[in-house]
Amino acid sequence: MTATLKHSDAITVDVALGDRAYDIIIGRDMLASLGARVAALRPGARTAIVTDRTVAKHWLEKAEASLAAAGIATARVIVDEGEGAKTYAGLERVSEALIAARIERNDLVIALGGGVVGDLAGFAAAILRRGVDFVQVPTSLLAQVDSSVGGKTGINSPQGKNLLGAFHQPVLVIADTAVLDTLSPRQFRAGYAEVAKYGVLGDEAFFTWLEKNHADLFKGSAAREYAVATSCRAKAAIVSRDERETGERALLNLGHTFGHALEAATGFSDRLFHGEGVAIGMVLAAELSAELGMISGQDAARVQRHLADAGLPTHLQDIAGFAQEGLTDADALMTLMAQDKKVKRGKLTFILLEALGRAVIVPDVEPALVRDFLKEKLARKK
Template structure:
């Protein structure tokens, strides 16, 4: 990313409301929003803001964001953390909580998460627990965080038992998704975020999936198609969150592809050199559709269409695409057994009757998953 991206010609932002009563907030999507962040964040009424960022994003945007906030009279602190999934840990949480307390952030003040999903999840969790809850703002800087992790109030850290198993629901007060920040995002990160965009079409919007098939190159290139893809993804997620804020029902649909994807991340020990979250989701989406087809639920042609589109966008689609392999079938099943969606020892999957026809399938027997994974392992080639 570059300063040039941050100074991109502003566009009128698209506003996506998240109507959660007293916890309602807006997601703003558009180019150049960093430049207006100070006024928008100051309007929330805080007197101080603790910016939390990482060593990749901080040198590019933290000074500009801090200056924008200081110009509105806010007292500012900046905490810079190491980049990468390993920062989403108990040690990382302790460091952020201490920094927020040291900055004398009170309940009426704000924590501002400036970064990708790791920073958003970690800073959001710190905001949820410091002083038993202070407000926070998401300024997501990757496609993945703009369309997924910054929306909906899920915050948390990883433990040795699995990903995101320690956390809290804590809604932000505002989300500023500046799509200009994606202009020079590494292509691998862009692709990884795009897997989550595609997911929204696969859940319940076949028209959006078809739009993605037609316009994905423009989404990558930037311009109005990117803004539309981000806004539509946020709209889709917000609608589910409003129906089911604490994931007791419909919200589980957002985990399409994630039961497999999270297991792959655990197998690869969250080593981003081998696999990043969006790549795990891409393989997981393909596995979910192929598993659905193997159970006779979904036309094989739909599973093939999903794989063809993700492959065209440069994403992995098979177990054999994971560098260094993904372990044994038993290891994968064991990783899935740690998933938050396990109930009574039986696995809950999000399966599909077709593109845009996903549903929650509780009580899937481990043996049918084992047989499917055995087939996938035997047929999957790097």
């Protein structure tokens, strides 16, 4: 696949989950179809749009206009931006706003935003009146290829990321690639880490394509729709086989055990976006795989080189304020990793590589080995 790709009609990816199956609609200017699609999916339903302040400035009125044109009543719930919104207090504010908007069990919550909005709105929908359906309209690259698909919703605890939540599948996902034009370069790059992840963990040919074509994806060519659709197909296939992460779905967490610990160490702040943490985490996972003799050092270097070429941080030392307490302390990072959701009876489980394009779940990794590995990486000179 090369730069001869052209923008086309909507691409539909099916998430095959039986009576909870739903479509992901991918393409430019798909937001305009929101009202018609909701009306066809749930005739007579009322809606409430949950979004953040920045997204609201760009896309809220267009979403509301589409719903109004289809005769759908809607309310708006605007939240703060960033991971700081995914708290007990943030969940309470959204839940109470949905109740005040009189959203009933046969109505719909619409999550218009990035991963934070999707996680927060989806969790509120999951617990509102013991379960209200919701629609994902992801407005970041990261959300379009990852967090909007698969039904993981939740909030953060002061002790770790996404430790409170529920599996609650959306009934529809609309991924309008045109909305990505308003992202900052840093936000787009952070989302790209999750795109690259699908190649690293399960599709070496896609990774090779990204090495050659990622610049076109960044420019907004039809390579963008191809990459989003390929990523969504990869995730949908895994989710359909392992909805609740009892096995294979854990592979999607490549880079996340390290990455989530780094996000916690930086206070879930804009010092480190989620995708940036994943990028560093993927490099660490590849390097740990090489240290364990699972892949070659050349393959680990290839992962690092491509992410760096895409403008992502790839080393711990790339994190803003690296020298601050918590980031230079291997034991502190180990404590944060011990809160990872893949930990079982206190044993660390990592997603590592046995080849570029083939990730595996490795349980019972010796903590002392990981601690020594981290100390070595923390001492690395840029």
